[in-house]
Amino acid sequence: MELLSGGEMIARALEDEGVEYIFGYPGGAVLHIYDALFKSNKVPHILVRHEQAATHAADGYARATGKPGVVLVTSGPGATNAVTGIATAYMDSIPMVVLSGQVQSHLIGEDAFQETDMVGISRPIVKHSFQVRKAEDLPATIKKAFHIAASGRPGPVVVDIPKDITRPDEKFEYHYPESVKIRSYSPAQRGHTGQIKKAARMLLGAKRPVIYAGGGVIQGEGSDLLVELAQQLNYPVTNTLMGLGAYPGSDRQFLGMLGMHGFYEANMAMHHSDVILAVGARFDDRVTNTVSKFCPGAKIVHIDVDPASISKTVAADIPIVGPVTSVLRELIDQVSAHQEKDAELPDAAALGRWWDQIEEWRASHGLWTGRRYAESESIMPQQVIESLYRATNGDAYVTSDVGQHQMFAAQYYKFDKPRRWINSGGLGTMGFGLPAAMGVKLAFPDIDVACVTGEGSIQMNIQELSTCTQYNTPFKIINLRNNYLGMVKQWQDMQYEGRYAMSTYEDSLPDFMKLVESFGHVGIEVRKLEDLDAAMEEAFAMKDKLVFVDVFIDPMEHVYPMHIAPNGSMKDMWLSKNERT
Amino acid sequence: MRRIISILMENEPGALSRVVGLFSQRGYNIETLNVAATEDPTLSRLTLTTAGDDKTIEQITKHLNKIVDVVKLVDLTEGAHIERDLMLIKVRAQGVARDEVKRTTDIFRGQIVDVGPNVYTIQLTGTSDKLDSFVAAMGDATILEVVRSGVAGIARGEKVLSL
Ligand SMILES: Cc1cc2nc3c(=O)[nH]c(=O)nc-3n(C[C@H](O)[C@H](O)[C@H](O)COP(=O)(O)OP(=O)(O)OC[C@H]3O[C@@H](n4cnc5c(N)ncnc54)[C@H](O)[C@@H]3O)c2cc1C
Ligand SMILES: Cc1ncc(C[n+]2csc(CCOP(=O)(O)OP(=O)(O)O)c2C)c(N)n1
Ligand SMILES: [Mg+2]
Numbered sequence: 029m030e031l032l033s034g035g036e037m038i039a040r041a042l043e044d045e046g047v048e049y050i051f052g053y054p055g056g057a058v059l060h061i062y063d064a065l066f067k068s069n070k071v072p073h074i075l076v077r078h079e080q081a082a083t084h085a086a087d088g089y090a091r092a093t094g095k096p097g098v099v100l101v102t103s104g105p106g107a108t109n110a111v112t113g114i115a116t117a118y119m120d121s122i123p124m125v126v127l128s129g130q131v132q133s134h135l136i137g138e139d140a141f142q143e144t145d146m147v148g149i150s151r152p153i154v155k156h157s158f159q160v161r162k163a164e165d166l167p168a169t170i171k172k173a174f175h176i177a178a179s180g181r182p183g184p185v186v187v188d189i190p191k192d193i194t195r196p197d198e199k200f201e202y203h204y205p206e207s208v209k210i211r212s213y214s215p216a217q218r219g220h221t222g223q224i225k226k227a228a229r230m231l232l233g234a235k236r237p238v239i240y241a242g243g244g245v246i247q248g249e250g251s252d253l254l255v256e257l258a259q260q261l262n263y264p265v266t267n268t269l270m271g272l273g274a275y276p277g278s279d280r281q282f283l284g285m286l287g288m289h290g291f292y293e294a295n296m297a298m299h300h301s302d303v304i305l306a307v308g309a310r311f312d313d314r315v316t317n318t319v320s321k322f323c324p325g326a327k328i329v330h331i332d333v334d335p336a337s338i339s340k341t342v343a344a345d346i347p348i349v350g351p352v353t354s355v356l357r358e359l360i361d362q363v364s365a366h367q368e369k370d371a372e373l374p375d376a377a378a379l380g381r382w383w384d385q386i387e388e389w390r391a392s393h394g395l396w397t398g399r400r401y402a403e404s405e406s407i408m409p410q411q412v413i414e415s416l417y418r419a420t421n422g423d424a425y426v427t428s429d430v431g432q433h434q435m436f437a438a439q440y441y442k443f444d445k446p447r448r449w450i451n452s453g454g455l456g457t458m459g460f461g462l463p464a465a466m467g468v469k470l471a472f473p474d475i476d477v478a479c480v481t482g483e484g485s486i487q488m489n490i491q492e493l494s495t496c497t498q499y500n501t502p503f504k505i506i507n508l509r510n511n512y513l514g515m516v517k518q519w520q521d522m523q524y525e526g527r528y529a530m531s532t533y534e535d536s537l538p539d540f541m542k543l544v545e546s547f548g549h550v551g552i553e554v555r556k557l558e559d560l561d562a563a564m565e566e567a568f569a570m571k572d573k574l575v576f577v578d579v580f581i582d583p584m585e586h587v588y589p590m591h592i593a594p595n596g597s598m599k600d601m602w603l604s605k606n607e608r609t
Numbered sequence: 610m611r612r613i614i615s616i617l618m619e620n621e622p623g624a625l626s627r628v629v630g631l632f633s634q635r636g637y638n639i640e641t642l643n644v645a646a647t648e649d650p651t652l653s654r655l656t657l658t659t660a661g662d663d664k665t666i667e668q669i670t671k672h673l674n675k676i677v678d679v680v681k682l683v684d685l686t687e688g689a690h691i692e693r694d695l696m697l698i699k700v701r702a703q704g705v706a707r708d709e710v711k712r713t714t715d716i717f718r719g720q721i722v723d724v725g726p727n728v729y730t731i732q733l734t735g736t737s738d739k740l741d742s743f744v745a746a747m748g749d750a751t752i753l754e755v756v757r758s759g760v761a762g763i764a765r766g767e768k769v770l771s772l
Contacts, residue, residue: 147623152634156677159623176677211772212619212680336671339664 032202034163034194035064038127041170043070044204047098049089049470050074051082055102056142057129060194062100074470074499077491079106081463083113084489087122088464091450092425093471094249096123096177103129103191104142108149112457114184115153119454120270121247123182125173126150130159132192146188155183163193167204175208180215181334182247216333219350219358227305227329227346228362234303235378236325236385237263240286243270243453244308244332250352251275251446254307257360261374264386266294268309269438272449277442278422283386287315288591289435292601292609293389295589298323299599300385306330308352311342312454321597331355393589393603406582407557409433409508413440416478416506419564424476425450425468429461429485431515433508435587437480459488462505466492469501476568477503483537484513493547496574504567505576507540510583518586522602540578549574611640612666613685613692613762616655616673617770620646624678628655631676637661637669641694641737641759652680652772658737658760681770689765695732695758696740697722701751702729710750717743728753 032040038061042050050073054062065073076082079101086097097117101110107128117124131140147157156176158169166189173185231237245254251274258265258281265275266286275282284291286298298304304326309315316322319341330337330344331352338347348355367373413436416424426441428434428451443449450468452460465479486507495501508514516531541551550573554563560579567575589601592608602608618624625644632639637659644655659669666684673679685692702710707729714721714731717739723730733743737760744755764770 148626151623151627151630157623210677213677334675336668336675340668343664 029201029203031199033060033064033196033199034166034189035060035196036068037163037166037200037202038170038189038194039064039068039070040202041167041204042098043068045170045174047071048095049086049467050098050100051076051086051089051467052100053079053082053102053106055104055106055129057103057131057191058100058106058127058189058194060191060196061127061129061189063196064194073100074466074495076463076495078489079109080112080459081466081489081492081495083110083124083126084116084457084460084463085467086124087113087117087460088427088450088467089471090117090122090124090467091464092447092468094247094447096125096174097467099124099126101126101128102142103131103146104144107144107146111149111153112459114150114186116452116455116457116460117184118153118155120243120452121182122184123177124184125170125177126184126186128186128188130188130190133161133190134192136190146186150186153184154186155181157186157188159188160190160193163198164200166193167202168208171205172208172210176210176213181244181337216335216350217354219331219348219355221358223346223348224355224358225362227348228359228366230303230327230329230346231261231305231359232363232366232373234263235375236300236302236382237261237305237374237379238283238297238301238303239263239265239275239305239307240268240298240309241265241271241274241307242268242309245271245274245352246308246446248308248333248352249446250308250356253353253356253360257356257363260360260363262379263305264297264383266290266298268312268315269451269453271309272438273443273446274308276444278444283390285438286598287312288317289439289587289589290315291439292393292589292603293386295591295598295601296389297386298326299597301326304328306344307356308332310337311340313341316342317591317593317596317598317600321595323598404582404585407554407560407579409436409510409581409585410440411557412506412508412560412579412581413437413480415560415564416480417441418561419568420476420478424448424478425472427451427461427464427468427477427479429479429481429488430456430458431482431485431513432510432518432585432587433480433482433485433514435515436508458485462486462489463492465503465505466496466499466501469503470499479503479505481505481507482514483507483509483511483533483540490543493544493549493574497548500572502570502572502574505574507576507578509578509580510585511537512583514583515587521586540576544574544576549576551576551578554579610662610666611658611660611686613656613658613690613760614670614673614682615685615762615770616657616682617647617652617680617772618655618676619678619680620651620653621678624653625655627676627678628657628673631672632659635668635672637665641757643759643761649772656759656761680772683764683770685762685764688768690762691765692736692760692762693734694737694740694760695734696743697730697732697756698744698752699728699730699754700747701727701753703727706750710747713743713746717746719743
């Protein structure tokens with residue numbers, strides 16, 4: 029067996045784990061680890077400009093690849109800077125392993141230089157955490173961290189490492205375990221067959237069914253099975269913001285996103301349904317609107333690997349705890365078995381009427397009737413996303429920040445594949461998009477990657493343009509430039525009589541063209557609609573350049589539909605500034 | 610409804626804070642809590658009492674089960690069980706009150722475990738209700754200090770909470 033120091037064991041364990049990239053930032057407490065990484069030189073390390081960006085980049089990498097993102101930060105400020113990114117990953121159930129340096133063991137608790145209780149600070153926003161006490165425990169602990177992060181309901185795991193156990197002069201026998209068994213941790217492997225049988229019967233008995241699929245289908249690699257089930261039954265499908273791409277966005281059976289800014293037909297179908305199959309979705313308050321008024325006529329089948337997601341806000345009639353893949357496989361088999369016995373299932377006439385109704389909703393109010401194009405002289409944000417869609421043949425990885433631009437991207441870029449849409453839904457973290465795009469582009473250098481952002485959000489991690497230069501990540505930034513914190517402004521328009529408290533920057537915005545050029549990137553400004561498509565084409569034609577496309581859009585546009593709250597149901601929506609359901 | 614949740618968890622640093630943190634993070638309340646190692650030094654047993662409607666309790670037990678350090682748990686109130694709370698109570702025992710306190714202690718089958726010229730320290734075990742009643746029965750006597758262990762509980766019969 030080999031003898032390695034603590035620091036070397038960490039470098040080696042990451043290598044043995046098959047880690048492709050480490051995103052991090054050095055500092056005193058992790059210098060032994062950095063030296064070991066430098067000497068072994070096996071796992072590439074991306075030096076960000078702020079630790080928050082390291083976590084978002086690792087997160088973007090994880091969302092795009094399905095593999096845990098890996099972060100390495102120093103103690104104290106390095107660790108606290110990582111907190112927002114850890115919380116972001118936690119809320120969206122993203123696998124991530126964060127190695128944080130800690131002061132030497134004998135100094136812990138003494139308010140030592142750069143000491144912070146990282147295990148304590150991160151406790152409510154991690155799936156689990158470890159503080160490693162002995163160097164010998166490092167390999168097994170790292171193995172456990174990866175296992176916990178990626179299995180069951182994925183999530184971030186923090187491994188806090190006191191500096192002294194990484195010192196180079198003490199060597200230990202290194203052995204990286206092939207597998208781990210943790211007696212207190214065993215996520216569900218399959219659903220309850222009896223429940224799945226009941227679910228199959230309920231689904232086939234439906235007259236007005238909807239499949240409501242979320243991020244769990246993407247995280248759990250269940251998209252193919254979801255498509256198989258939906259198409260076998262010819263049932264309509266809606267996705268949450270996190271689930272976009274789980275079902276192909278351009279398919280006829282797809283109703284679009286549901287929820288607060290969901291499609292009219294998706295929200296109407298949910299409200300009027302008699303059976304809802306919820307898969308890997310967690311009945312978030314941005315989806316349900318007022319819970320007591322949620323889908324009054326619907327029976328609910330809920331599949332989720334995390335029992336705590338089931339009946340948390342909306343009670344399930346048939347709860348099924350298990351991973352999407354095995355449960356959907358079994359459910360499809362059960363449905364097929366029933367259909368073999370009874371070819372009349374489901375009720376074709378009822379389903380036909382249901383589709384007629386849905387098509388009527390789709391035609392009457394669909395998302396975009398084209399009216400607002402005509403009304404405005406400026407470029408509409410929706411048109412920018414449509415242009416992006418065309419320029420990338422609908423096949424790009426699209427990361428996003430948070431705000432109106434995020435909702436427009438979600439509504440207008442029809443994601444046909446899982447993992448293509450990468451955004452912070454649960455925490456809603458502005459500053460996510462740019463570093464996330466770095467992680468995605470590193471994972472998929474040959475595929476188009478776009479970061480849809482706003483001039484507010486982009487400034488929250490704009491320093492990463494420098495990282496992009498260092499590692500050459502030629503993705504495209506599409507800035508929907510409305511010169512406002514647009515989403516805030518929209519609420520102020522709707523609820524505060526247009527008092528724009530702190531949602532404008534006055535004349536303080538930087539010259540983005542000069543800014544990006546100073547980092548060695550390319551800037552393109554678009555002020556007229558007729559230049560939009562050409563600019564977009566030009567940007568994506570520059571394969572080896574990061575291009576910042578600054579599109580000046582109509583600042584007064586709002587995102588619609590929008591749920592009417594408080595006390596509204598799913599069907600209660602604003603459809604424009606002056607129309608409502 | 611009041612529930613007694615008994616948890617077998619890894620005897621690891623940080624495990625307790627995860628359990629306690631869960632309650633404050635999600636707005637559940639803990640009425641009593643006690644924790645100690647078991648016959649297996651790698652495991653500790655934590656018993657807590659909480660109150661809530663069925664939906665809240667279901668969420669609490671689901672979230673507790675999700676904590677990686679939690680090996681197993683049981684809601685003891687779902688079946689026949691034995692619960693014990695231990696109280697040490699120091700009361701002023703002077704003049705007429707001195708006899709009165711002694712009598713009440715006997716009625717409750719408590720023990721006076723420390724005697725001073727002006728105070729008695731009484732030890733009492735039983736259900737939380739019984740301890741509450743004792744405190745109420747102290748009536749006019751001056752209570753100087755109350756210390757309770759919080760509920761410890763175990764299922765009746767053959768049922769065990771173990772690995
Ligand atoms: C400005 C803004 C506006 C928003 N508006 C909307 C909106 O209009 N509509 C909308 O939908 N959202 C909206 N959101 C997002 C919202 O806040 C939630 O993040 C989102 O609705 C949650 O999506 P989800 O239900 O798919 O759950 P996720 O957060 O993706 O959770 C996944 C669920 O799947 C489970 N799961 C994970 N892996 C598996 C597996 N292998 N097998 C089975 N289950 C698994 C998990 O346990 C979890 O319950 C908005 C966010 C922002 C910032
Ligand atoms: C870190 C953080 N701070 C504050 C918010 C609240 N917030 C949500 S959207 C938004 C405005 C975003 O502005 P911009 O990036 O320009 O996007 P726009 O809405 O204009 O498209 C704000 C401030 C947030 N989501 N994240
Ligand atoms: Mg803006």
